[in-house]
Amino acid sequence: MLNRKWYLLFAILAVMLSMTACSRRLRGGNTTTVSRLDTIKSRGKLVCGVSGQLPGFSFVKANGEYAGLDVDVCRAIAAAIFDDPKKVEYRNLNAKERFTAVQTGEVDILSRNTTWTFSRDTSTGMEFAPVVFYDGQGIMVRKNSNIKSLEDLKGKSVCTQTGTTNEQNLADQMRQRGISYKPIVFEDVNTVFTTYEQGRCEAITSDRSQLVSRRTTLSKPDEHTVLDLLISKEPLAPAVKNGDTKWFDVVKWTINALINAEELGVNSQNVNQLANSNNPEIKRLLGTEGDLGKAAGLSNDFVKRIIIHVGNYSEVYDRNLGKNSELKLERGKNKLWNPGGILFAPPFR
Structure with missing residues (x-):
């Protein structure tokens, strides 16, 4: 009976050691793991x-x-x-x-x-x-659009890139303010900006730095402005x-x-x-x-x-x-x- 008890004890210890080693490997704790x-x-x-x-x-x-x-x-x-x-x-x-x-x-x-x-x-x-x-999320519009705030986007179309925080941030801000708008989303960032430049949406939202950057690539950059507002934190x-x-x-x-x-x-x-x-x-x-x-x-x-x-x-x-x-x-x-x-x-x- 004593031998069986010792056998079970050693078996349990072996399983525990094995689980610990496995856990360390998963956490990167095993120094033999190739980094x-x-x-x-x-x-x-x-x-x-x-x-x-x-x-x-x-x-x-x-x-x-x-x-x-x-x-x-x-x-x-x-x-x-x-x-x-x-x-x-x-x-x-x-x-x-x-x-x-x-x-x-x-x-x-x-x-x-x-x-x-x-x-x-x-x-x-x-x-x-x-x-x-x-960074922080901003909005870019045409200078002649008379859009100066989120409230001015009521009923208007806004281009953004799907799969980004920008899409959700805009939805959160507009829902919080009770403002209805028309989101136009694409996977490809170039398509987003091309669609905006073609006038198929009245505003575009992204990280403010990205808007400033991409504005320089538009055919007539001086006709567009990045609004002086931020709607999110973007580290x-x-x-x-x-x-x-x-x-x-x-x-x-x-x-x-x-x-x-x-x-x-x-x-x-x-x-x-x-x-x-x-x-x-x-x-x-x-x-x-x-x-x-x-x-x-x-x-x-x-x-x-x-x-x-x-x-x-x-x-x-x-x-x-x-x-x-x-x-x-x-x-x-x-x-x-x-x-x-x-x-x-x-x-x-």
Whole structure:
């Protein structure tokens, strides 16, 4: 009888240990599990999901090269891993297919002007990295339409893209105000803007930055205006597949590096000189002190690589969206926290 009791006890313990090990593997806790980071290193390039159709965020220039803030996030990650920002393959994804591409492993990262929401964070099998652009949803109309508020849209047609937060946000705002309107939705963002430009809808709604960006591509941009109102919060952030802490850490701390570098005054012009700084924060950031990079599976100077090849957040913003770009977008909320914005990153220590 005693032997049978010990046998049952050992059997139960074996099952419990097996379940614990399985749980750890599912959570990415097993150190023997191959991380996406290891796969990327073996492959020799990063596969990045982008829009490819949004000037300022991700688009293809006349010379065939990708550019934009979302693109620079991917370039920064490639610089951190390979010391080469060109080791990126870009995949254009529409709003409907973008999450599936992450879930199936078609792309390593989604860097595609995507809003971080509760449901997306908890039900799509994705983890969202730090916000790279704080936005809000707006409305664009023709200047001669006399539309100046949501109330003026009563009975009018509004174009938007299905599968986005924009569609639901507009519906919520109009229902709250008791305003009836005619939604006209399409999966393809180009079709949405073409339909608006052809006059088949009287207004168009999207993230305000997208409206400002796409207005520049209209045949007569001066005939259109983006209303001075916001109907939602749209924190735009990259995302990766759940369950891979090692890879997620690389993405998180690449973005944090861009922000911290700006805060510490480190940019692509002075990074080599500041590598010899006496400031301990800068020394840790640039890898001349400590082993922070090694702990993330990267070289200790991975931030220095990023800044040399891509610049800090300010340089990325100004080049793609701000004063050195065609869009000339004010930074607003996207300023660092200390001069009045809400951009903030955990410290390198």
